Amino acid sequence: xxxxxxxxxxxxxxxxxxxxxxxxxxxxxxxxxxxxxxxxxxxxxxxxxxxxxxxxxxxxxxxxxxxxxxxxxxxxxxxxxxxxxxxxxxxxxxxxxxxxxxxxxxxxxxxxxxxxxxxxxxxxxxxxxxxxxxxxxxxxxxxxxxxxxxxxxxxxxxxxxxxxxxxxxxxxxxxxxxxxxxxxxxxxxxxxxxxxxxxxxxxxxxxxxxxxxxxxxxxxxxxxxxxxxxxxxxxxxxxxxxxxxxxxxxxxxxxxxxxxxxxxxxxxxxxxxxxxxxxxxx
Ligand SMILES: NC(=O)c1ccc[n+]([C@@H]2O[C@H](COP(=O)([O-])OP(=O)(O)OC[C@H]3O[C@@H](n4cnc5c(N)ncnc54)[C@H](OP(=O)(O)O)[C@@H]3O)[C@@H](O)[C@H]2O)c1
Numbered sequence: 001x002x003x004x005x006x007x008x009x010x011x012x013x014x015x016x017x018x019x020x021x022x023x024x025x026x027x028x029x030x031x032x033x034x035x036x037x038x039x040x041x042x043x044x045x046x047x048x049x050x051x052x053x054x055x056x057x058x059x060x061x062x063x064x065x066x067x068x069x070x071x072x073x074x075x076x077x078x079x080x081x082x083x084x085x086x087x088x089x090x091x092x093x094x095x096x097x098x099x100x101x102x103x104x105x106x107x108x109x110x111x112x113x114x115x116x117x118x119x120x121x122x123x124x125x126x127x128x129x130x131x132x133x134x135x136x137x138x139x140x141x142x143x144x145x146x147x148x149x150x151x152x153x154x155x156x157x158x159x160x161x162x163x164x165x166x167x168x169x170x171x172x173x174x175x176x177x178x179x180x181x182x183x184x185x186x187x188x189x190x191x192x193x194x195x196x197x198x199x200x201x202x203x204x205x206x207x208x209x210x211x212x213x214x215x216x217x218x219x220x221x222x223x224x225x226x227x228x229x230x231x232x233x234x235x236x237x238x239x240x241x242x243x244x245x246x247x248x249x250x251x252x253x254x255x256x257x258x259x260x261x262x263x264x265x266x267x268x269x270x271x272x273x274x275x276x277x278x279x280x281x282x
Contacts, residue, residue, distance in 0.1 A: 001023055001024070001051045001052060001195075001196065002023075002024045002025075002026075002048065002049065002050045002051050002052075003020055003023055003024065003025050003026075003050055003051065003052045003053075003054060003195060004025075004026045004028060004044070004045065004048050004050035004052070004053045004054065004092075005017050005020070005025060005026070005027050005028065005054045005056060006028050006033055006035065006053065006054070006055045006056060006057040006083070007028075007029070007030070007055065007056035007057030007058065008027035008028050008029045008032075008056070009029030009030060009031075010029075010056055010057065010060075010152075011149060011151060011152035011155070011156060011184050012056045012097065012149060012151075012184050012187060012188060012191075013027070013029070013054075013056035013057065014152070015151060015184040015185045015187070015188035016054055016056055016188040016191055016192065018185070018188070019185065019188040019189055019191075019192050020192060026044075026048045026050065028044060030057065032044065033057070035057050035075050035079030035080070035082065035083065036074040036075055036078060036079050036082075037082075038082045041079070041082040041083055041086050042082070042085075042086050045083070045086035045087060045089075045090070045092075046086065046089075046090075049090055050087075050090070050092050051092055051093065052092060052093045052094070052095060052195045052196075052198065053083060053087045053092055053093070053094045053095070054094075054095045054191060054195055055080065055083055055094060055095065055096045055097060056097055057075070057079070058075060058076050058097070058127070058130075059071060059072050059075040059076055059123075059126075060123075061123075062101070062121060062123040062241075062243045062245070063241055063242045063243050065121065065122045065123035065126060065243065066121060066122050066123065066242045066243035067242060069122040069126070072122050072123060072126040073122075073126045073129060075126070076123070076126035076127050076129065076130045077126050077127075077129030077130045077132075077133055078129075078133070079130070080096060080129075080130035080131075080133045080134050081133040081134075081136075081137055083096075083134075084133060084134045084136075084137035084138035084141070085137050085138070087138050088137060088138040088139060091140070092140070093140040093141065093142075093195070093198040093200075094134060094138050094140070094141045094142070095141070095142045095144065095191055095194050095195045096130065096131070096134050096141065096142070096143050096144070097143075097144050097145075097146060097191070098127050098128075098130065098131050098143050098144065098145045098146075099123075099124065099127045099145055099146065099147065100145060100146070100147035100148075100179055100180075100204075100206075100246070100249035100250075100251050101119060101120075101121060101123055101124035101127065101245070101246060101249065102117035102118075102119050102124050102127060102128045102131070102145065103115065103117055103118065103119070103124075103246050103249050104118040104119065104120050104246055105120070105177075105245070105246025105247040105248045105249050106247075106248075107248060108248060109252070110180075110210065110250040110251055110252035111204070111249065111250070111251055111252060112204065112251075112252040112253075112254035112255070113145075113201075113202045113203065113204055113254055113255040114254070120244040120245075120246060121243040121244050121245070122243065123243060124246075131143050131202075140198060140200060141200060142194045142199055142200055142201055142202070142203060143201075143202045143203070144187075144190070144191060144194065144203050144204075144205050145202070145203070145204050145205070145251060146182050146187055146204070146205050146206050146251070147179040147180045147181075147182055147206050147249060147250075147251055148179050148180060148181045148182055148206075148216070149182050149183075149184050149187065150181060150182070150183060150184065150271070150274070151183050151184030151185055151274060152184065157213075157216070157217075157220075158220050158271070158274065158275075161173075161217045161220045161221065162220065162221075162224060162226075165221060165226055165231070170217070170230075170231050171230070171231070171232060172214075172231065172232045172233060172234035172238075173212075173213050173214040173216075173217040173218075173231060173232075173233065173234065174212070174213040174214060174233070174234055174235065174236055174239055175212045175213065175214040175215075175233035175234070175235070176212070176235050176236050176247055177212060177213050177236060177245050177246070177247060177248075177249075178210055178211065178212050178247070178248045178249070178250055179206075179210060179211075179246075179248075179249045179250050179251070180206035180207060180208075180209060180210045180211075180250050180251055180267065181206075181207060181209070181211065181216050181267040181270075181271070182205075182206040182207050182264075182267065183207055183264075183267065183270035183271070183273075183274060186207055186264045186265065186270055187205060187206075187264075190205045190256075190261075190264065191205075193261070199259070201255060201259075202255060203253065203255050203256045203259075203261075204251035204252060204253045204254070204255065204256060205251075205253060205256055205264065206251050206253065206264065206267075207264045207265060207266060207267035207270050208263055208264060208265060208266040208267065209266045209267045209268065210250035211267075214231070214233050216267075217231060218231060219267075219268055219271060220271065220275070223268070223271055223272050223275050224275050
């Protein structure tokens with residue numbers, strides 16, 4: 001099986017490439033494949049002729065998407081169309097990654113795959129656009145919505161919390177946003193399973209357990225052997241970011257479960273592994 005991984009230089013893309021060891025893989029980072037460039041997408045997909053395309057590329061900076069919606073849509077929506085069209089020409093299966101931010105967060109139970117999306121940000125709207133483009137332009141696909149991905153040392157939320165705490169600058173974390181932290185290597189294993197089986201459909205995939213950003217940050221500090229007592233709570237309004245975030249976007253993995261696929265472990269277990277048996281920071 002030949003697998004093209006886009007966004008291979010990113011947090012999830014690199015975890016997916018690591019997980020795919022032994023298979024024939026083209027790990028295409030941003031320099032190799034610009035999703036918004038239709039001709040380049042045709043060229044790269046056509047030359048490698050993959051059986052499966054695993055799309056981990058996206059403009060993931062939620063506030064940057066808010067500031068530049070055209071760039072967000074060019075990458076997250078139109079870029080997925082280009083990929084879908086190129087894959088369809090070859091009969092390739094596409095596994096595409098999407099987000100909990102397609103939901104507005106007004107619900108108080110976890111969102112499952114049959115709940116109606118209603119994004120509140122340009123990022124969320126552009127990602128929902130990508131889901132729709134894939135379904136319109138390609139016959140064999142899976143969309144995997146996930147949330148709060150961590151697992152890249154130096155640039156994820158976990159590293160940010162540890163660095164800010166070390167500098168004595170971590171005074172407050174948001175406690176009015178709730179979702180499911182997801183460990184990139186665990187998610188990558190699920191993506192590879194979907195890719196290898198060419199399983200079709202929409203799936204919510206995340207580690208077990210939901211929490212606020214504040215709770216997650218406290219978990220990080222505790223598991224790293226730090227004292228979280230000085231870390232208070234703030235609201236999203238106080239933080240004042242350009243883009244709105246859903247207040248509640250925990251995901252129910254109903255379709256995944258009903259397909260008989262194994263649940264991912266609890267995020268705290270994955271976090272403990274990532275932090276290395278409660279040792280010091282990534
Ligand atoms: N991170 C999260 O918390 C989270 C939550 C829910 C869903 N997701 C979804 O999970 C997927 C993977 O995210 P991630 O956490 O791995 O993010 P990431 O580390 O930012 O990786 C995304 C990659 O896409 C590349 N990219 C950006 N624009 C591109 C373009 N126009 N053409 C080709 N490549 C481009 C980036 O390259 P450059 O950096 O060089 O531009 C980066 O390497 C995305 O679909 C994201 O929407 C992420």
